[in-house]
Amino acid sequence: MTTPSPNGNVVRLAALGDLHCGRGCQGAFQRLFAQVSESADVLVLAGDLTDHGQPEEAQLLAQELRASLRVPVVGVLGNHDYEAGHVEEVQTILTEGGVRLLDGDAVELHGIGIAGVKGFAGGFGARALQSWGERVLKAFVREAVEEALKLESALARLRTAQRIVLLHYAPVRDTVDTEPAEILPFLGSSRLEEPINRYAATAVLHGHAHHGRPEGRTASGIPVYNVSLPVLRATLPDRPIRLLELPVPSEATAPVAAGG
Ligand SMILES: [Fe+2]
Numbered sequence: 001m002t003t004p005s006p007n008g009n010v011v012r013l014a015a016l017g018d019l020h021c022g023r024g025c026q027g028a029f030q031r032l033f034a035q036v037s038e039s040a041d042v043l044v045l046a047g048d049l050t051d052h053g054q055p056e057e058a059q060l061l062a063q064e065l066r067a068s069l070r071v072p073v074v075g076v077l078g079n080h081d082y083e084a085g086h087v088e089e090v091q092t093i094l095t096e097g098g099v100r101l102l103d104g105d106a107v108e109l110h111g112i113g114i115a116g117v118k119g120f121a122g123g124f125g126a127r128a129l130q131s132w133g134e135r136v137l138k139a140f141v142r143e144a145v146e147e148a149l150k151l152e153s154a155l156a157r158l159r160t161a162q163r164i165v166l167l168h169y170a171p172v173r174d175t176v177d178t179e180p181a182e183i184l185p186f187l188g189s190s191r192l193e194e195p196i197n198r199y200a201a202t203a204v205l206h207g208h209a210h211h212g213r214p215e216g217r218t219a220s221g222i223p224v225y226n227v228s229l230p231v232l233r234a235t236l237p238d239r240p241i242r243l244l245e246l247p248v249p250s251e252a253t254a255p256v257a258a259g260g
């Protein structure tokens with residue numbers, strides 16, 4: 001079920017990733033979330049919402065969101081949210097705090113579709129890690145394949161003209177290749193790019209690469225934005241938010257009829 005757009009035929013989507021909310025984060029995001037509330041209709045969060053995946057960190061972030069954010073929020077988790085081994089508790093706290101967490105599923109808001117999954121590593125292009133050799137290496141590749149399949153099934157569910165892909169890991173090398181060459185294979189996976197191109201997504205938002213490049217494209221020309229907060233702070237210091245203005249069809253913006 002979709003909700004009508006509050007601003008005519010354009011939906012303003014704000015994106016941020018890698019908040020890394022830790023023990024001292026009380027008050028740290030209130031200005032940022034207030035800026036989002038002033039400038040956007042929807043916020044998407046691209047993972048690493050907590051610093052170590054501790055439930056107390058998730059509680060702090062939920063408090064920050066409740067205190068300052070006035071628009072719906074959709075998110076995916078990142079690798080840091082798994083670190084402490086309490087991912088179910090972190091998910092529950094953030095969900096109760098109002099975050100619609102996606103993990104291979106999709107949501108429609110104001111007439112735009114958002115398909116989300118954390119993603120995984122493995123590298124890019126012809127040099128991507130292949131499933132060959134030791135069992136543990138095959139398990140590593142299988143994780144990346146399964147995340148790509150989850151993204152594909154999420155995209156397949158969307159019937160909206162605008163289809164946004166929300167990830168933590170990068171689907172292309174373009175937005176991470178300013179990072180040290182030694183870590184590139186751990187920053188994302190080309191396997192995520194395949195369903196993005198096949199389903200002709202509108203745009204992709206990801207985090208994880210704190211020293212990456214802000215913009216890139218998939219092989220079929222779909223824009224990819226690295227919305228990791230350190231990247232946004234470096235490129236947009238006054239308002240470190242990636243804003244996308246998305247046209248939506250008028251039927252998605254029609255007023256909701258009163259029930260009877
Ligand atoms: Fe991060």
Ligand SMILES: [Fe+2]
Nearest residue numbers: 048078079208
């Ligand atoms: Fe990360």
